[in-house]
Amino acid sequence: MKNKSSVYIRTFGCQMNERDSEFVTGILLEKGFCLADSPDKADVVIYNSCSVRKHAEDRMISNMGQLKKIKKDNPDIIMGIMGCTAEHRGKGLFNSLPHLDFVCGTGNIGTIPDIIKKIIKKREKELHVGKLSGHLPEANPRHRNDKRSAYVSISRGCNNYCTYCIVPYVRGNERSRRPDDIIKEVEDLLVRGYVNITLLGQNVNSYGKDLEGNINFVKLLRAMDALNGKKNIKFMTSHPKDASIELFETMGELKGISKHLHLPAQSGSDKILLNMNRRYDSKYYLSKIKHFRKIVPDHMLTTDVIVGFPGETEKDFEATKSLLKQVRFNAAYIFKYSPRPPAPSSKMEDDVPREVKEKRHRELLVLQKSISKNKRILYD
Ligand code: SF4
DSSP states (O other), X not given: OXXXXXXXXXXXXXXXXXXXXXXXXXXXXXXXXEEOSSGGGOSEEEEEEOOXXXXXXXXXXXXXXXXXXXXXXXXXXXXEEEXXXXXXXXXXXXXXXXXXXXXXXXXXXXXXXXXXXHHHHXXXXXXXXXXXXXXXXXXXXXXXXXXXXXXXXXXXXXXXXXXXXXXXXXXXXXXXXXXXXXXXXXXXXXXXXXXXXXXXXXXXXXXXXXXXXXXXXXXXXXXXXXXXXXXEEEEEOOOTTTOOHHHHHHXXXXXXXXXXXXXXXXXXXXXXXXXXXXXXXXXXXXXXXXHHHHHOSSOEEEEEEEEOOTTOOHHHHHHHHHHHHHHOOSEEEEEEOOOOTTSGGGGSOOOSOHHHHHHHHHHHHHHHHHHHHHXXXXXX
16 A cells, blocks of 8 residues: 555445544544545545445445445455444345455444554455444544534434334444543534534433433533533434423523424324334323423424334324324424334334335325425424
């Protein structure tokens, strides 16, 4: 390799993966790498994909497959897959993509510079998966993809085990970062002129439950709001069972905290919510919304919905439609269910036909579009 090696990293998926890619880019830049703007100009190519939806995984694998020719023309180039799909598919990725040099799961991404060094030295394939406890190193590299907005991870993993979700299996149980490290990172961003800061966690509302001492998410928000500098602190994602009145009061009270609440409902049917192991019913969800609206009047409210979960009847679907009509979210992200082994719902019969899932998906998109449009008129 040349004196200054270059890296090309591409992300397929969610904000957590975006942040992980940015982190790996940052630690590689600090090790002397520079950025390449396309795979054919790079010494190292890394793809990072979310595995929550099969579609993102398949798209990443197909895109990595297309890089085979680059590897053939330049056998010295190092190609790797990192993140949730690496954790999920593991060693099997070497079979489907024989030109890959490394597979690095979610808990090992801090060691990517060492993995690259080893490959240069030994020219052997490297598999690093299965580290689903502990934290990433508190390296806090300076590199950020944007000049005004930044993601800050406050926790990794999830303990909720919703039956359709692969996250606990590819990111492990919830581990909160230490509050001092988070505050230091946010403070540093504010000093550098960042205003929009999004705190990331699978369930930000349960932040701190695994830590010793008197800390929780609301206390963390208060500590951030007290920092000097103009700020708009957002967060995602909230679980309805853990989104507390105290959180809503804090959002209503503090100027530096965004009034946007993303509260995934997933379904309006109590039967489906139970089978999803969401641990709330529609009545509980609606009561949370009512409290939020009262406490934070000038707000923005968004949600996630899954259609076609196993056993979803027309009646269940009508309950979801009714929930969307009642709440009138500013926006809703609507997904068609697909099984994600080893998540438990993958053992349930995927009995809602594809055409029905598509029809329900279209119907909700149309419904939500008209709600969002009218909301915008009211909002303006
Ligand atoms: S709360 Fe449920 S859907 Fe969200 S990451 Fe955890 S297991 Fe997945």
